[in-house]
Amino acid sequence: MGAAQETLGEEQPWSEVSPDAARRLLVAAVEAFAERGYHATTTRDIAGRAGMSPAALYIHYKTKEELLHRISRLGHDKALDILRTAADGEGTAAERLSAAVRSFVRWHAGHHMTARVVQYELDALGDEHRTEIVALRRQSDAAVREIINDGVRAGEFDVPDVPGTTLAVLSLCIDVARWFNVAGRRTPDEVGALYADLVLRMVGASPQA
Amino acid sequence: MGAAQETLGEEQPWSEVSPDAARRLLVAAVEAFAERGYHATTTRDIAGRAGMSPAALYIHYKTKEELLHRISRLGHDKALDILRTAADGEGTAAERLSAAVRSFVRWHAGHHMTARVVQYELDALGDEHRTEIVALRRQSDAAVREIINDGVRAGEFDVPDVPGTTLAVLSLCIDVARWFNVAGRRTPDEVGALYADLVLRMVGASPQA
DNA sequence: CCTGAAGGTGAGCAAGCGCTTAGGCAAGTG
DNA sequence: CACTTGCCTAAGCGCTTGCTCACCTTCAGG
Secondary structure, eight states, X not given: OOHHHHTTTOOOOOTTSOSHHHHHHHHHHHXXXXXXXXXXXXXXXXXXXXXXXXXXXHHHXXXXXXXXXXXXXXXXXXXXXXXXXXXXXXXXXXXXXXXHHHHHHHHHHHTHHHHHHHHHOGGGSOHHXXXXXXXXXXXXHHHHHHHHHHHHHTTSOOXXXXXXXXXHHHHHHHTHHHHOOTTSXXXXXXXXXXXXXXXXXHTTOOSXX | OOHXXXXXXXXXXXXXXXXXXXHHHHHHHHHHHHHHOTTTOOHHHHHHHTXXXXXXXXXXXXXXXXXXXXXXXXXXXXXXXXXXXXXXXXXXXXXXXXXXXHHHHHHHHHTHHHHHHHHHOGGGSOHXXXXXXXXXXXXXXXXXXXXXXXXHHTTSOOOSOHHHHHHXXXXXXXXXXXXXXXXXXXXXXXXXXXXXXXXXXXXXXXXXX
């Protein structure tokens, strides 16, 4: 029940965050936000999980909202990077779409705590921070739509409604963060494989691309 | 920005809730919870939207959590009713699955405020109330799995992983409540039709069932 | 050995929270 | 008429919240 066990699925070291105390606070915040939601989490809880006094938080972050923003920004950067890598990769549209869904889903399952905060606490952000993040999300949407459009143009896919299908594919992947449970029966890899297959069916790709 | 405009998409009268003051409070709570989340909503806000003093809330509901529970219970009852009606209906498995997805999605889009509260504020419930609601959700899962199993048995569907696909179908539909926007380009009917088609593809039904 | 920056603490403030209480008013009943 | 009942409010209690402030410790550089 402690932080250590809960974090097993999240081997990511958040290595880009320094100094060490700031990273420990950020990791603690991810856990707390994921478990109870942003608004139900107190700054005392975050500081306590990081083994510090409540005041220590404000040495490294101006406000509680800035902590959320940092998490959201890093998470969206990572998510967008995953999708762009797949979109810009080699291979047929089906192969790239499959790879995109597989790695995107694997990230959402393997880092489901981070992903939950990233995907479901968007409107806890302040106005400026939210518009910044929304811009990143539009880029994610564009990356997926790009692959699907390629597939349609190449005759690989049969998609009557490209924007709608793009939305559905992303929605399907994102919602993994809501239901995925480390104690469940499926590994992130298995869910990724299942979802890649389902998405190829959604776009009408010939089976087993 | 007032309550009236926001509620346009939700013509549902919550007719099962009486007396009138209790219903007004419940509608106000749905709006507030959907916009800001359960924890970020204050009892003063709810009472204010209903045109009452903060104390009036406690004449009709014991706690703020009881309000959430009532909303969640009514919403889950409605959602389960939609799925069971489709599952128990006439026609091929493809027709029943299509009808289930279409009406389930239409409800999530048309009542997206209620649905958002119902689907995304589950762990704000107290322990007892949550287990009660989780039981209802398992029944929803069973209803969808039943249709898919029927289709597989009849040779209509090609589904390698029935539990996983069931989960994905429900997940896809539920997430509509997160992104659907009344100001957006799509009507609930259009989203329902699109999603019914996508789901039939996911289960490998022959096109246009 | 002194100094100043960096990183931490304990105590606590102002504001806002969920919820309670005492009491008021209108309608229905003997 | 008196009295009860149902619904509502004004005031406010006890507590928690995000955040601040005065102060302490550690340690590198001159």
